[in-house]
Amino acid sequence: xxxxxxxxxxxxGGDSQGMNxxxxxxxxxxxxxxxxxxxxQRGYQGLLNDDLRPMDLRSVGDIIQRGxxxxxxxxxKEFMTPEGQQRGADVLRARGxxxxxxxxxxxxxxxxxxxxxxxxxxxxxxxxxxxxxxxxDVTIGFDTAVSIVVDAINKIRDTMSSHERSSIVEVMGRHCxxxxxxxxxxxxxxxxxxxxxxxxLNEVAxxxxxxxxxxxxxxxxxxxxxxxxGDDVSKQITEISGIEARVTVLGHIQRGxxxxxADRILAGRLGDFAVRQLIAGNSGxxxxxxxxxxxxxDIDVVTxxxxxxxxxxxxxxxxxxx
Ligand code: ADP
Ligand code: F6P
Numbered sequence: 001x002x003x004x005x006x007x008x009x010x011x012x013g014g015d016s017q018g019m020n021x022x023x024x025x026x027x028x029x030x031x032x033x034x035x036x037x038x039x040x041q042r043g044y045q046g047l048l049n050d051d052l053r054p055m056d057l058r059s060v061g062d063i064i065q066r067g068x069x070x071x072x073x074x075x076x077k078e079f080m081t082p083e084g085q086q087r088g089a090d091v092l093r094a095r096g097x098x099x100x101x102x103x104x105x106x107x108x109x110x111x112x113x114x115x116x117x118x119x120x121x122x123x124x125x126x127x128x129x130x131x132x133x134x135x136x137d138v139t140i141g142f143d144t145a146v147s148i149v150v151d152a153i154n155k156i157r158d159t160m161s162s163h164e165r166s167s168i169v170e171v172m173g174r175h176c177x178x179x180x181x182x183x184x185x186x187x188x189x190x191x192x193x194x195x196x197x198x199x200x201l202n203e204v205a206x207x208x209x210x211x212x213x214x215x216x217x218x219x220x221x222x223x224x225x226x227x228x229x230g231d232d233v234s235k236q237i238t239e240i241s242g243i244e245a246r247v248t249v250l251g252h253i254q255r256g257x258x259x260x261x262a263d264r265i266l267a268g269r270l271g272d273f274a275v276r277q278l279i280a281g282n283s284g285x286x287x288x289x290x291x292x293x294x295x296x297x298d299i300d301v302v303t304x305x306x307x308x309x310x311x312x313x314x315x316x317x318x319x320x321x322x
Pocket of ligand 2: 128130172174209225
């Protein structure tokens, strides 16, 4: 006895590496459990356009290693309105679809929450490079994005050392500093600027001068886009310290490319889990992993909670960067 017979899955908002792996897991797990599974093209926009197609085992072949999302994604203004949300629910009902898995970030979760309140059985999977979703230790795509940033910083560090320069690397994350924090920690950055922690560029510049006087050959400043613009940081740091600086804005390369093994495994576990939760009769939940364990939290709670910043990790990065 399952409480759902037919489910749909969509990817929404900014894409992330591992969305395809999550989609594959939802489809294959759904089919394994005897459900009909539909893929919605272009997120909520596709839902409003009734752009759904049945998925079979082969529709998700050869995608586990691919970045992006084969279902495409979109940002849909119309779905932000109550009328749009009602229409989305009606489209699903008209097709006899009783469950929906939404793979996306906090905005997409808000949409899933609205559908859930309209009686659609929903499950959210955290698909975003930003790692800004609470009630999960990590989001799908975050590990890959951090690895891309670390790889870039390794290369930048080589040339900055040769020229005894300072380098400012601006990374994504929207309002969240996690990409900057974890990439900064992993790449030995001297300074990590995040929106969650106040900073003083005078202090940063003075510290840099001391470090150079003590024999450092380069200085890496990782700045989260939510904290400041790399160009502004560069101007001020050079003005105060007199040390030459160069800015690299990594941009969308952080969101593409093949997902790491960790992201693929996370996506596989979460995708299968979401389907099993729907079958078990749960709905209106966001799925996550906390201390290695798969968890569900009311999506209403998730969307109304701000993710806590890991200040211990931030302090560690500072201690190790002297
Ligand atoms: P992400 O999911 O990556 O955070 P967005 O914030 O752009 O990306 O949200 C993706 C889509 O989710 C939006 O284009 C919109 O269709 C839907 N959405 C966002 N916020 C809401 C909301 N408050 N109510 C209903 N739908 C929303
Ligand atoms: O949410 C993912 C993200 O890549 C953010 O880190 C960034 O601020 C934003 O999306 C960029 O959005 P767009 O691709 O629309 O420029």
